[in-house]
Amino acid sequence: MLVEFFRNxxxxxxxxxxIRVYLGYQWLTAGWGKITGGFDASGYLHGAVANATGDxxxxxxxxxxxxxxxxxxxxDIFSILVMWGEFLVGIALILGLFTNFAALMGITMNFAFVFSGTVSTNGQMILLTAFLxxxxxxxxxFGLDRYVLPYIKQMFNEKVQNENKMAQAH
Structure with missing residues (x-):
């Protein structure tokens, strides 16, 4: 019942x-800061490994x-994935474009940061993203999904119908 309320x-x-725009702004600014600031994930990764010891x-x-x-x-690859992933997730969430996929990628990054020992705002972002x-x-x-997703669905359905017609013709 609650899920239906959230969905309809x-x-x-x-x-x-x-919530989506707020999260998008957080991701966008974090990613842009990394893109323009010469981000290198190696120090962060080594620090996370160092935090895997002790009681x-x-x-x-x-x-x-x-x-x-x-x-x-x-x-090097993870550095690129993190900075551009954050930036692109931010844009997608702000625009409401492929919202569910962007939210899934965002929550995946948040969990990776939490698993690496960083708490910061990740818990809050995980909770808000779960609602999305x-x-x-x-x-x-109230975003581009309203227009883009029905168009993609229509294109997919037309393709399936054409393939079915071709299969019946043979």
Missing amino acids: NKVVAGVLAI HPAVQGWWATFLENVAIPGA LVAGYNAGR
């Missing part, structure tokens, strides 16, 4: 638009193993 109510869509480590061993074996060797994900299409109702 137009007042909720308005509140979600405000109550901030970083779990399994995540530190991932960071050591995948992220640190690929720090639960709301589905309604989160982008």
Whole structure:
């Protein structure tokens, strides 16, 4: 019942638009700061691995193993993914374009930061993003999704119909 309320109510869509723009602005400014500031993730990644020791480590061993074996060797790629991922998620959320995908990518980055021992605003952003994900299409109702998603759906349906016609002809 609550999920249906989140997914269908137009007042909720308005509140979600405000949340979406707020989150988008947070991502956009964080990404832009990294893009223009010469961001290098390697120091952050090494710091996260260092926090995986002691009686109550901030970083779990399994995540530190991932960071050591995948992220640190690929720090150049991860740097690009983080700064441009943050920036593009921000733009998409502000515009309400592919909102659910942008929210999913944002919450994935937030969890990666939390797993790496950074609390900051990530918990708040995870909670707010969860509302967007639960709301589905309604989160982008007052955004470009309102126009783009029906168009994509129509194009997909036309393609399927054409393929079915061709299959029946053979």
